[in-house]
Amino acid sequence: MNNPDTHAQNESLLDITDEERLALVEERIEAKFLDYDGYDFSRRQNIALNIFFELSQEMRGREMFYAVCMAIPHALFGLESTMYILEDEETFALAACSSGKCDKESVLPWSDVMNHRLTIKGENMHIPIRGNPEFNDMLAFEPPHNVLGCFVMRPCSGLPGHIRLFLEKYVNRVGYQLHHRIIRARNREHIAFIKSMVQDIGHNVIVPNMYFKLYFNRLKRKIEELHLTTTSILTGMNKNANPDQIREGNRLAQIVGGIEAQYQEIYSHYESTSMFLETLLRRQHFEEGRYVLDKRDVNLRTTVVDPVVERFRHRFEERNIRLSLAHECAEDHVIRLTLDRGLIAQVLDNILSNALKYTEKMPVKGGGKEQRVSYGWKIIDDFFGPNKPGIRLWVASTGNPLDLKEPLEVFKPGFRAKNVASRPGTGHGLYFVRQVVELHGGKVSYAHTEEGNVFSFVLPFEHS
Structure with missing residues (x-):
């Protein structure tokens, strides 16, 4: 034994x-x-x-x-x-x-x-x-x-x-x-099984998932037809209907608008989930036994940051957590760089998911307490050496500092800080963050500041 x-x-x-x-x-x-x-x-x-x-x-x-x-x-x-x-x-x-x-x-x-x-x-x-x-x-x-x-x-x-x-x-x-x-x-x-499983994933998961896009397109056309029909009905009712009918017509329009909003939210989740599935289950990962980057030139804000943040916005609102873009970041700021969009989006998803779970109410100026999460980005000149700038992305959330021996400890596999160990989690998310960021040649960091717990990563400001 x-x-x-x-x-x-x-x-x-x-x-x-x-x-x-x-x-x-x-x-x-x-x-x-x-x-x-x-x-x-x-x-x-x-x-x-x-x-x-x-x-x-x-x-x-x-x-x-x-x-x-x-x-x-x-x-x-x-x-x-x-x-x-x-x-x-x-x-x-x-x-x-x-x-x-x-x-x-x-x-x-x-x-x-x-x-x-x-x-x-x-x-x-x-x-x-x-x-x-x-x-x-x-x-x-x-x-x-x-x-x-x-x-x-x-x-x-x-x-x-x-x-x-x-x-x-x-x-x-x-x-x-x-x-x-x-x-x-x-x-x-084990390797033979994984290779076989990858083929099964492609056949039984990825390909069927692509059909959902067809179904979403059909549903979108039906919703558009419903909008047109509702508009036509309301136009006719405004000429001849009594107040009760007009009230019911307006209610119908609100229901149609609610259906479209729900459709947009579900479709957004579908797009993100599909991208994560196709990224994490990429055949090259399994064949080489490591994450393999598929780097492309992207608009960081519109293709990575905004879609992930919007997917979380409603969940933050449900928890009464105020989510905001840092004031120094212009919403129309265009930053183009080369990265693996799917993996970096998953990195930001993991960090926001942690913020959703661990944000706490803290005192604010003027009295009272509030839960806040802010996010942003900043270009740092010469971060990786002379004429080698980096782009820093961060998420800051209110809460007490993590109980750590040293800042990078939180990025170790399976690590859970003692003061948050009772909350749900596997301790793998931030390790995944570190793996992907370092694979891009970047660096991760954690610090507790006046903004709260700040998780950030810096990527090389590469261009195709």
Whole structure:
């Protein structure tokens, strides 16, 4: 089983300096030297361990690896071998035999010989194949007692103790190599699944989603027809109808106007959601295992900032949060730069989403309290070096400062500040923000000012 003390120790090593880490490794190397001195293996046995390591790296395929594993005991001591691998928590499955004809049981349960201890019964010596406990979470199941399988050798009834020790240490190395091979095989299966899933996403999500645009266009035409019909009815009623009919006609016009406003809001959400879907589920991300930018020349305000802000405006109003553009930002200011529109829009969406969740009432001049969120942008000359300007976008929200050791801590994966940990959230949104901004060659930042909590990012002011 995993040793919790070892795991805790390895976790603590993440916070030490490079010099301390190097000293610890050198200490382990010295301890290993002492261990090997104590083993007193022969020169041939030590060479055999090196040969196993080299061949296990050289040979491809699980069957060839098993052949290498069984060939070492046979070459050194003339031992025949059988290897069993744990296929689930309860069952050992026959993997390979060194003899040409394998007449062993194909599956075996845990027993007095198939267990987590070296066991000799008759001519057979059963040595548990152990993995690396630090990587057990990457397996399909948690291996009981950290056992991946069992290496059975024979004839072993008269083997001296020092040879048994060598074989036990040898099987330990087999276990670590086997563990990595299982992980690599699972990773290949995972990659194959992801590639298949990407095709399914394109076929079952992206393409059907495109049809919604057709339905929205049809609905828009119907609403336009409804407007024309309503106008025609009202024109006729104004000439001949009584006051009650005119009142009902005006009510009809209000209903039609409400339907159009609701349509516009739903269509805006559809456009944003479609862009996010197509951006985040882009095939290149999955094929390369990282976010791949699709950078184009855009008008920052009209294609990124305004659409995202408008999508949030009604939600801020429902929470009685005053949303405003910073006074130094002109609404007609045109800023064109090169970026991945979909990913940067998602970055701004994440920051505004946090502002919606965490904005608090704070005192204002003149008395009382208010919830405020402001946003804006500013060109910063030479931010990335001489003649290399940047464009800074920020969102400021009223509230108490976050409880942080250092400002960038909030952008770490899974991080939640202690004073907001009770509120809904995964701690992934701001990490995504940092990933995308840095992929653009930009920088993220957090600060608490008189405006409140200010999250910002600076992008290179690039042009196509």
